[in-house]
Amino acid sequence: MTTPTTVTGERADILALLQRHRGFLKHTVRGLTDEQAKRTPTASALSLGGLIKHVSATENGWAAFATGGAEAMLAEPSDWVDGFRMVEGETLAGLLAEYEKVAARTDELAATLDLDASHPLPEAPWFEPGASWSVRRVLLHIIAETSQHAGHADIIRETIDGQKTMG
Incomplete structure (x- = not known):
């Protein structure tokens, strides 16, 4: 983690919670x-590697939004077809290394950006028209996205070999 040790208050809470849920996801x-x-051992098409890949890409996109708005977010590459699965040539170690880079960047932004700065959301059917975040x-x-997918990952891992993140 590259976050300065002087981070306190709300920023420290946000970072601690984000790092906790990343830890749950990586534990799986x-x-x-x-x-x-x-492997995709459940009824869904999700795999553990695919979840790491998706959460990393999603975090990267939202970090771009935080710094430059919808235009910056949309400039980030996204792959709707292969974004949830490991493709030929990808390794779990490689996906985790990329996730670590993305996480370090997000942590730095959380420690330094104006938390009240906002940008209009991109136009999409799942966003309220004209809303800003x-x-x-x-x-x-x-944090919510990471937490939700950590839960998905826990179910998949338990299906593979019985391991549970908590319990």
Whole structure:
């Protein structure tokens, strides 16, 4: 983590919660092979490697939004077809390394950006027309997204080999 040790108050709380839920997500893939990380053993098409990849890309996109608005977010590459799965040539180690880079950048932004700065959301059917989100709301959304997918990952991991993140 590259966050300055002087981060306190609300920023420290946001960072601690984000890091906690990232930790849960990363715990679900501990000790897995690439083949296990690619497996889709539940009724959904989700895999553990695919979830790491998706959460990393989503966090990266929202970090771009926090710094430059919808235009910056939309400039980030996204792959709706392969964004939730490991494709040929990808490894779990590589996906985790990329996630670490994205997380370090987000942590730095959470420690330094004006939490009240806001940008209009991109036009999309799932966003309220004309709405804006603050940097604070973006960080809370990243926490929610990470937490939700950590839960998905826990179910998938338990299906693969019985391991549970909590309990």
